[in-house]
Amino acid sequence: MTKSELILKIGQMNPHLYHRDVERIVGAIFEEITTALARGDRVELRGFGAFSIKQREARVGRxxxxxxxxxxARKVIPFFKTGKQLRERLNGKTE
Structure with a gap:
């Protein structure tokens, strides 16, 4: 699913919202997640997963x-760990 498909799906589920408002909402969510990760914070969405950063030390490669x-060079990379509910849903377990 792409960002535009996500916006379209949310818009269909909420016909009372304008398309431009849904775009702003989705953009604001992504921007806040990005900003939090850039600060070094962890972002946890219960039932879905958690975004965090990991540091890879400098090394010699080939x-x-x-x-x-x-x-x-040393670099910081984003990392996503799935939540329990998402993991169970992907593996066919329902509560």
Whole structure:
């Protein structure tokens, strides 16, 4: 599902909302999640999952074409861990 498909689906489920308002709501949610992660905060959506960040330390890697060693800088990556309800639903378990 793409962001535009999500906006369309939410709009269909809430016909009293204007399309532009649904776009703003979805955009605001994504922006807040991004901002929180950039601050180093964890974002937990109960039943769905939790977004957090992980740090990968600097290391020495190899260029796969030439085999030369390359230094890879330290980086921060987003990480998502599924919640219990989502995991159970994906595995066919319903409560």
């Amino acid at each position: 260029n796969p074409r030439t085999g030369d060693t390359v230094s890879v």
